[in-house]
Amino acid sequence: MEDILKVAMPKGRIYKQAAKLFHKAGLPIPEDLEEGRRLIIPVPEAKMEFILAKPVDVPTYVEYGVADIGVVGKDVLMEENRSVYELLDLGIARCRMSVIGLPNWEQVINPRVATKYPNVASQYFREQGQQVEVIKLNGSIELAPLIGLADRIVDMVETGQTLKENGLVEQAEIFQITSRLIANRVSYRMKNEAIQRLCDMLQPVLPTVDAK
Ligand SMILES: Nc1ncnc2c1ncn2[C@@H]1O[C@H](COP(=O)(O)OP(=O)(O)OP(=O)(O)O)[C@@H](O)[C@H]1O
Ligand SMILES: O=P(O)(O)OC[C@H]1O[C@H](OP(=O)(O)OP(=O)(O)O)[C@H](O)[C@@H]1O
Incomplete structure (x- = not known):
């Protein structure tokens, strides 16, 4: 279980855009949740597990370490002021x-x-x-x-x-607001290789500055 990377994903309007990015990066998560009510989506082939959360709760899950990383709007990060690392500007939900x-x-x-x-x-x-x-x-x-x-x-x-x-x-x-990839401070050290690999996979598929 320890080598599974847990990712808190916001339900709602960011999900589709974030899922599209993860897909482009080669991570097979559902592109659309549609009517599904499942809250935990395991992707064993990528050693990842996606936790579907209310957007405002994502930094809380990540701060407490129940998710190693998360996707969240800069608006929520500024409001919640949680103790997490901000790793990447995903350039979505602008x-x-x-x-x-x-x-x-x-x-x-x-x-x-x-x-x-x-x-x-x-x-x-x-x-x-x-x-x-x-x-x-x-x-x-x-x-x-x-x-x-x-x-x-x-x-x-x-x-x-x-x-x-x-x-x-x-x-x-x-x-200005875009969605960010955030990480739990301890996970960032303990699961650094997996987190770094994910960042390296996402980086090339991020929207270019002009397209943002
Ligand atoms: N009109 C918008 N255009 C682009 N991005 C937006 C817009 N409104 C919100 N966002 C971004 O999407 C994030 C999530 O928005 P969403 O509306 O899904 O969340 P919410 O209002 O917290 O949802 P809920 O309906 O569950 O309370 C926001 O935190 C913000 O970063
Ligand atoms: O400039 P626009 O493209 O019109 O988008 C802005 C609107 O989108 C968001 O609302 P949301 O749809 O999340 O609804 P709510 O916050 O009122 O629930 C935001 O609170 C604005 O009301």
């Missing part, structure tokens, strides 16, 4: 973290900011020297300024479609 509001937004004292990323938002406004009240939500963040819950939001933007359809505008970009 989007950005931004401050968003209504077009006619006016400066108010101590504005309310709704977000799924309270740590990221608090740190950003602290660095800007702006006092804000952060409200944690779990989804449909764009609703908050429309229904008067918050003055602004901190959320991800990819195509800009969600903003457009809800009459919102991007006010500032906080950082």
Whole structure:
């Protein structure tokens, strides 16, 4: 069991893109989970086991060592601030973290900011020297300024479609997001050869900077 490399893979929108990369690298994991409910996918021929996790939980599994490595968005890494190594920028699931509001937004004292990323938002406004009240939500963040819950939001933007359809505008970009390969600190030493081999297999199939 010890020489099996355990990989935490996010279910949801990253899975397909990450699985495509692993496939291109020669690792035969299912490219699509479709309706399957299986949470552990062994790939004995590659001495690997894929654990399907909720994206936000991936750094937790990796920090605690129940997964040796994992695939996770930079947004989650910044928010969770777990003690893990970041090994590779996989260049997939590209989007950005931004401050968003209504077009006619006016400066108010101590504005309310709704977000799924309270740590990221608090740190950003602290660095800007702006006092804000952060409200944690779990989804449909764009609703908050429309229904008067918050003055602004901190959320991800990819195509800009969600903003457009809800009459919102991007006010500032906080950082660019792509998915990263992360590793448990102990596994990185104990299973270094296997982890290094995986990185070497992935490296040539990563999207080029232009295509990212
Ligand atoms: N619109 C987007 N475009 C590109 N990448 C995105 C987009 N939204 C999210 N991501 C990236 O994909 C990751 C996972 O997103 P996903 O929506 O699958 O997770 P989630 O919202 O945590 O899922 P869940 O529905 O299980 O709560 C995010 O952490 C981010 O890195
Ligand atoms: O710029 P776009 O291409 O429109 O993508 C951005 C949207 O995608 C994400 O939402 P998601 O689909 O994960 O839904 P939720 O967070 O509201 O649950 C993000 O929170 C934005 O709402």
